[in-house]
């Protein structure tokens with residue numbers, strides 16, 4: 001074979017590979033299943049499709065447990081799950097009753113249960129009791145959404161200025177709680193999937209910040225933990241032929257209760273983002289992905305960030321974080 005033929009074959013291969021990647025990207029981010037097809041694999045075959053259920057349908061067969069669901073993106077997950085006729089268990093710290101009444105205004109016949117629990121201080125015994133209290137519900141979806149930077153202002157600060165409580169609280173909230181909750185709920189997710197003849201789902205929420213940003217060391221580090229934890233579970237479930245799917249969500253900037261200053265222009269709002277995530281879960285799971293950034297702009301940003309030379313990447317990330325820190329400082333001064 002001549003050099004020319006080898007070069008031509010290489011070019012054709014690269015073009016085909018890129019075309020395939022672009023096709024996959026468009027397919028995943030823009031070809032959304034209809035509501036009646038969304039998350040169907042986490043309901044029994046016999047359950048009626050969303051569109052055909054009457055408004056006063058009886059108790060739903062399948063439930064989802066969503067942590068940090070009284071506000072922010074978690075509220076968006078809860079709202080979209082209710083629109084798909086899942087029952088939803090809302091776990092949060094203080095705003096559970098208000099969130100339930102807001103959701104019931106939107107979905108008057110919805111099945112919602114509330115759990116008030118502080119994910120920072122909850123003990124393993126609290127988590128076991130919680131799981132026992134809901135084990136009679138056919139839960140097939142767990143969304144490990146809780147995560148933040150639980151520190152007094154300024155919560156964006158150099159690592160040297162972290163308090164010991166700030167370190168422990170961030171690790172407890174972002175990593176410890178979801179680890180114990182997942183382990184405690186796995187037997188139920190497995191049993192429910194087998195009994196109902198469907199699959200179960202664990203969604204874990206990381207962040208593009210796992211790349212490592214100045215001023216939020218522990219947040220980034222715990223999101224790195226969540227990423228590795230989730231990838232491992234996905235592989236282990238497949239290897240052990242478990243009836244549970246596991247997927248990592250990697251958001252970029254989203255305008256939420258917790259992230260409301262210095263948010264990048266054009267970022268989605270929490271409610272719309274929650275829906276956007278759940279609409280893309282089926283596509284990601286069917287492709288066997290370990291993770292997905294459901295908003296296409298985030299996916300491109302993260303893809304490009306990974307390919308920048310470190311000299312450029314480090315400078316850009318620092319610039320973004322200085323902007324965010326400045327925005328929080330300004331809001332803090334205004335509120336005083």
Ligand SMILES: NC(=O)c1ccc[n+]([C@@H]2O[C@H](COP(=O)([O-])OP(=O)(O)OC[C@H]3O[C@@H](n4cnc5c(N)ncnc54)[C@H](OP(=O)(O)O)[C@@H]3O)[C@@H](O)[C@H]2O)c1
Pocket residue numbers: 067068069070071072073074091092093094095096117118119120145146147148173205206207208209250251252253254255256257258259270
């Ligand atoms: N927003 C973003 O730009 C972004 C980007 C990347 C990743 N993420 C990740 O996405 C997830 C959701 O983010 P978000 O921006 O929606 O967060 P958020 O707005 O700060 O979340 C608010 C929710 O967290 C609950 N919560 C706070 N502290 C809690 C505690 N100690 N125990 C139990 N619940 C607690 C609140 O409940 P109460 O009000 O009832 O206490 C409320 O339901 C997080 O894991 C976050 O790291 C977000």
